[in-house]
Amino acid sequence: MKLALIGVGQAGGKVVEALVAYDGKTGDRFVTAALAVNTAKADLLGLKLLRPEHRVLVGQARVKGHGVGADNELGAEVMSEDVDEVLRALDSVPTHEVDAFLVVAGLGGGTGSGGAPVLAHELKRLYTEPVYGLGILPGTDEGGIYTLNAARSFQTFVREVDNLIVFDNDAWRASGESVQGGYATINEELARRLGVLFSAGETDGTDVAESVVDASEIINTLAGGGVSTVGYASAKLDRTEKGLLSRFGGKKREAVDDGESLSRILSVVRRATLGRLTLPCEIGGTERALVIVSGPPAYLSRRGIERARTWIEEETGTMEVRGGDYPVPDSDYVASVVLLSGVYDVPRIKELQQIAIEAQRSREDHEAVAPDALEDLLSTDDRLDSLF
Ligand code: GDP
Incomplete structure (x- = not known):
């Protein structure tokens, strides 16, 4: 099955490169095109395999190439404003040879978390091929803001794609090792799974298989939406x-x-x-x-x-x-x-949502008391004059 891969944000770009590397190693079967989109210039420069014209910097006017700093609302806004840049980069891709799009992003950060659902929405509007998502959940040790971002992005992304394949970093953390330390290995594991899946529909016919899987079987299994x-x-x-x-x-x-x-x-x-x-x-x-x-x-x-x-x-x-x-x-x-x-009984998603709801509530409480707290801190009961 031929795919156009689009990685949004840092994790998105790295995982797309892991898929490209797997495909190259096993004989170039399923990746027709691969793009990385980011608001952070350094992350795009850090990629190793993608050609420069396939690395798209968005949001330059807003964040000047420095990223959105885990603000996924800003990530979504920037992608809405600059989605044409991504679509222009796709112009050089033979999309007529593609069976589906796969939009890849870590859901806990800012650029991918906010940008991926917006991009998926646009792709679905413009192309008839299915648009799938690959969403990566953050580790539980990454903290409340990442969990909140991921929970909000998850529920948006799943509605914008034809199917959302989910990878949970938390379940893949090697014991005693931080997720950060293990990303390269984790990405290879992920690439192997998706690599076998998507290249299965691309046998070249020289080795006659008993019952070869073809692209339509993968598409039909993913049809109907939901989470995979x-x-x-x-x-x-x-x-x-x-x-x-x-x-x-x-x-x-x-x-x-x-x-x-x-x-x-x-x-x-x-x-x-x-x-x-x-x-x-x-x-x-x-x-x-x-x-x-x-x-x-x-x-x-x-x-x-x-x-x-x-x-x-x-x-x-x-x-x-x-x-x-x-x-x-x-x-x-x-x-x-x-x-x-189409899996429904997923305790990890329920846990993520619960932690996110608490994180959102405590953020709102915090924001509500913050102005008063600052007033208290600065207050000297008029015994001290400000400069101006
Ligand atoms: P963004 O650039 O703002 O989209 O944010 P990042 O992609 O840097 O981070 C978002 C989340 O993705 C993090 O919270 C991590 O959970 C996860 N992440 C970052 N890099 C990788 C990676 O290389 N592999 C995997 N599996 N997850 C990653």
Whole structure:
């Protein structure tokens, strides 16, 4: 599936670059175009892979390239004023070759948090292709303002996109390590999950798969809106030790036990679904799901994938489970990505909203008493005269 990626804000730009790097490494399958948009010039300069004409500085008149300082209302205003700059940069992109847009942003800051929903709104107005969002939730240790920003942005962004894939930094923080320290690793993990998902629809046809996933299946799984989460797991194959290469019709073929392949696929899909999701949630009640199994064609047991689909149907309670394979001949792994779309039972979102409501209330209380408090502080009961 061909995507135009647009990263808004610092996290947006970095995650887009992680996706571009993954795509380059695995053979340029799903990224047709990639842009980064920011109010902070330094963040754009800090990117490594995107071409200069694909880095768009917005809000120069308002913030002079210094960023919006975690003020997401300002981030939204600046994007509304300068969205034409982004659309102009998209003019150089072959959008007719694109199956969908993906707008990526960290929801806790200012530029991405405020700007991404505004940009998604504009893209939906102008293009017929679906516009998806990738929203990153802040870690709980980042503080009240980030939580408040994220909760407000989340509820706006989800309404402006055709589907919002969510990644929770908090769930991905390595134990004992700050989220900041681990961003590079976290971004790679995220890129691998989305990379397998979106490149699945882009097999080049040389390796005939049993039941290849195509772009329309990804689009149909994401259709209907709401919030999505993605799971991933892999199993290493012992291809050399077995050395079961035999000759069939003059062609070298790997002799693989189908029963073993079937149970390996079932186990990998179970781990992908029940392990750590990009957004941890209860999977019962999921509206739609897509399961992709990748690996060398000989290991992609059709029965295994069918059984895995049935298992996901039972676990989630939805009949709408699509599935297929994604052949990667040279891989030493069988891996699975599970996309759960339309998830509702998400304790982390409820927690985020609760903390945000409290943060908003305390900010309002604070603002209400602040002028009086300043008066008190400055007051000398007229025993001291101001200069002028
Ligand atoms: P903005 O530039 O104003 O949009 O703000 P940032 O993107 O710098 O930060 C917004 C939030 O994104 C932060 O609160 C972090 O939770 C998160 N974040 C920042 N950088 C990264 C990154 O490289 N990866 C991930 N996963 N999250 C990030």
